[in-house]
Amino acid sequence: MPASPPTASKSPCPQPLLGQKLLDWYDRHHRDLPWRTTPAAHAKGERADPYRVWLSEIMLQQTTVEAVKAYFRKFTERWPTITELSAADPDDIMKAWAGLGYYSRARNLKKCADLVVAAHQGKFPESEAALKALPGIGDYTAAAIASIAFDIPAAVVDGNVERVISRVFTVETPLPAAKPEIRELVAATMPEARAGDFAQAMMDLGATICTPKRPVCLHCPLRDDCLALRQTDPERYPLKAPKKERPSRQGAAFVAQRSDGAVLLRKRPSSGLLAEMAEVPTTAWTAKQDGDTSTNSAPFAAAWRFSGQVKHVFTHFELRLDVYHASVPDMVIQNGWWTPITEIHEEALPTVMKKAIEAAIPSATKRSIKQA
DNA sequence: TATACGTGGCA
DNA sequence: TTGCCAAGTAT
Numbered sequence: 001m002p003a004s005p006p007t008a009s010k011s012p013c014p015q016p017l018l019g020q021k022l023l024d025w026y027d028r029h030h031r032d033l034p035w036r037t038t039p040a041a042h043a044k045g046e047r048a049d050p051y052r053v054w055l056s057e058i059m060l061q062q063t064t065v066e067a068v069k070a071y072f073r074k075f076t077e078r079w080p081t082i083t084e085l086s087a088a089d090p091d092d093i094m095k096a097w098a099g100l101g102y103y104s105r106a107r108n109l110k111k112c113a114d115l116v117v118a119a120h121q122g123k124f125p126e127s128e129a130a131l132k133a134l135p136g137i138g139d140y141t142a143a144a145i146a147s148i149a150f151d152i153p154a155a156v157v158d159g160n161v162e163r164v165i166s167r168v169f170t171v172e173t174p175l176p177a178a179k180p181e182i183r184e185l186v187a188a189t190m191p192e193a194r195a196g197d198f199a200q201a202m203m204d205l206g207a208t209i210c211t212p213k214r215p216v217c218l219h220c221p222l223r224d225d226c227l228a229l230r231q232t233d234p235e236r237y238p239l240k241a242p243k244k245e246r247p248s249r250q251g252a253a254f255v256a257q258r259s260d261g262a263v264l265l266r267k268r269p270s271s272g273l274l275a276e277m278a279e280v281p282t283t284a285w286t287a288k289q290d291g292d293t294s295t296n297s298a299p300f301a302a303a304w305r306f307s308g309q310v311k312h313v314f315t316h317f318e319l320r321l322d323v324y325h326a327s328v329p330d331m332v333i334q335n336g337w338w339t340p341i342t343e344i345h346e347e348a349l350p351t352v353m354k355k356a357i358e359a360a361i362p363s364a365t366k367r368s369i370k371q372a
Numbered sequence: 373t374a375t376a377c378g379t380g381g382c383a
Numbered sequence: 384t385t386g387c388c389a390a391g392t393a394t
Contacts, residue, residue, distance in 0.1 A: 060390040067380070067389085101378030104393075138392045158390045176373085203390060212388065213383080243387095244375095273377070315377055351379060375394085382387090 018168070018225050019191035019198055025221035026201035031208070033065065034072055039197050048196070050124040050149040051082045054112075057141045057148075058105050065207070071100055083122050086113040094276060094348040103277055103350070108136030126150045148196040155186040156199035160206025165189070166238035167210060167228035174239040210234075246313070250320040251285040253353075254298050255307070255360035256328045262338040263357065263364075264328075265347060273314070278348045280356055281333070285319055295324055299333065302326035307360040312352040319352065325360035 027039050035056035037048045055075060059068045074096060079085040085093070090110050097106035112135045116124055124145065125131055132142035143154035157165075162175060165182045173181055190198055209220045217229050228234040256264040265278045281299040295304040304324040312319045330338075339347055341364055344357060354365040 057390065062378080062389060062391055064380075064389045099379075101380090102391085104377065105391090108392085136392070140391060144390070156390085159388085160390065200390095207390085246386095275377095313379080315379090316375075377392090380389095383385100 018222060019189050021221045021225075022201045022205065023191065023194055023197055026197055026204060029204070029208070030200065031065075031204050034069060034076075036200070042194075042197065048149050050145060051085075052076060053145050053149040054082075054124060054137075054141075055109075057144050058109055058136055059100065061105060061141070062102060063100065067100065071097070081122075082113050082116055082124075085109070086117040091348065095346060098277070098348045099351055099354075101351075103274060105136060107276065111135040112137065124149070126152070128152065128154050144199060146195075147199045151193075151195050153190055153192070153195040154199075155183050155190065156202065157183050157186055158203060160203040160210070161186060161199075162238050163212065164202055164206045164210045164222075167215075167234045168222055168226045170227040170231060171238065174241050176241070178238065247317045248288045248320070249285040249317050250288050250322070251283040252294070252297060252322045252324060253280050253282045253310070253356040254304065255280050255323065255325045255357055256302065257325065257341075257361065258328065258330055258338060261341045263341055263344060263361070264331075264333065264336055265339055265349075266333060266336040274350045274352075276348075277350050277353075279350075279353050281336075282321070282356075288320075298324065300328075300331075302328045310352070310355045310359050312355060314352075321352070321356055323356050323359040 030036075030039060032038070033056075035048075035052045037046050042048075056068065056072055059071055059075075075085075078096065079088055088110070090107075093110050094103065094106055097103065097109075100106075115134055116122060125134075126146070128142045128146045131137050131145050132139065137145070140156065140158050143156040144158075146152040146154040147156055157179065162178070162182055165171065165185050166175075166178065169185050171178050171181060171185070186202075205220070205222075209216050213235065215234050217223050217226070217234060220226065220229075223229055226234065228237050258264075264280065266281060268274050268277050268279050270276050283297045298304055304326045307323040307325045310321040310323055312321070341361065344364055349357070349365070358365050
């Protein structure tokens with residue numbers, strides 16, 4: 001524990017006033033989102049459902065609000081309570097999550113639901129530490145659930161909060177090293193009451209006013225307190241460590257179709273990229289130069305015809321897949337099964353696989369998540 | 373502390 | 384087109 005953080009001199013004392021300004025702004029400008037209760041309802045004693053708070057927070061990790069909305073509705077309609085989610089077939093959860101990305105979240109979702117049902121009588125534990133002990137719940141999510149669902153004064157620090165705080169206090173330490181410093185500043189800024197509203201207010205401010213590019217400082221409730229606005233350029237914050245460049249990989253994907261139109265799928269290994277999701281047979285994905293993407297590397301002999309190339313960008317590499325198609329006789333493969341082309345959208349297919357199938361069989365996967 | 377882990381939207 | 388970004392976690 002450093003005796004004196006670099007920016008300590010800039011915030012010698014707690015700033016409850018700042019927190020109150022933020023809450024006043026939130027009362028008038030909060031976003032209405034499917035997983036929220038309004039601050040007015042909250043003031044009347046209404047509590048947010050911890051299950052819905054948890055589910056939304058997991059979905060929102062590194063994911064936009066707009067992308068989450070349809071999935072959140074789908075999950076809560078199908079599994080209204082954590083008990084029902086825990087009773088679900090894990091494959092059905094993976095299918096329902098398909099397209100949202102970061103699939104370990106879906107696997108941990110089931111593990112967490114099972115634990116809460118088995119070890120906590122179906123109720124989320126009401127402390128930050130106990131929440132953080134659950135699968136898929138880290139520092140941020142534990143604090144978010146504790147504050148939003150239980151009004152526990154926990155320091156919620158996500159990307160929005162990092163941006164708001166680093167600007168208001170001109171934090172000169174680059175992320176992620178600045179995290180502890182930012183957490184201290186949040187703790188000093190938090191009001192005594194309304195922990196959940198304060199956390200959501202910080203995030204709404206970061207999402208709508210204190211945006212990464214072209215923040216709307218004119219409308220900001222903290223404009224008189226913001227050191228970045230006063231001294232320099234707010235967009236300079238938060239400082240970030242330089243990122244590495246994204247390598248390229250390439251491979252081939254093989255879309256086999258039976259005479260009745262069914263497509264051959266198989267299940268991916270239980271660890272690593274896209275773990276336990278469905279795929280069409282592919283080669284290994286290797287560094288661009290030495291990848292063999294010819295039909296020589298097909299999973300079995302067939303009249304493979306080149307359909308086209310698919311590009312897909314993952315977080316840590318970009319992939320170019322040569323896609324081949326063939327009409328084949330009925331057969332059985334390891335970990336594989338046949339799916340009617342009309343039901344392909346119900347499988348646990350990650351987006352990259354939908355792209356590959358679409359390249360081989362145009363219009364095969366057109367049906368969108370909202371209709372599914 | 374650094375790396376693996378998805379996807380879609382936007383300038 | 385390319386790069387950045389969006390309510391992070393696990394190891």
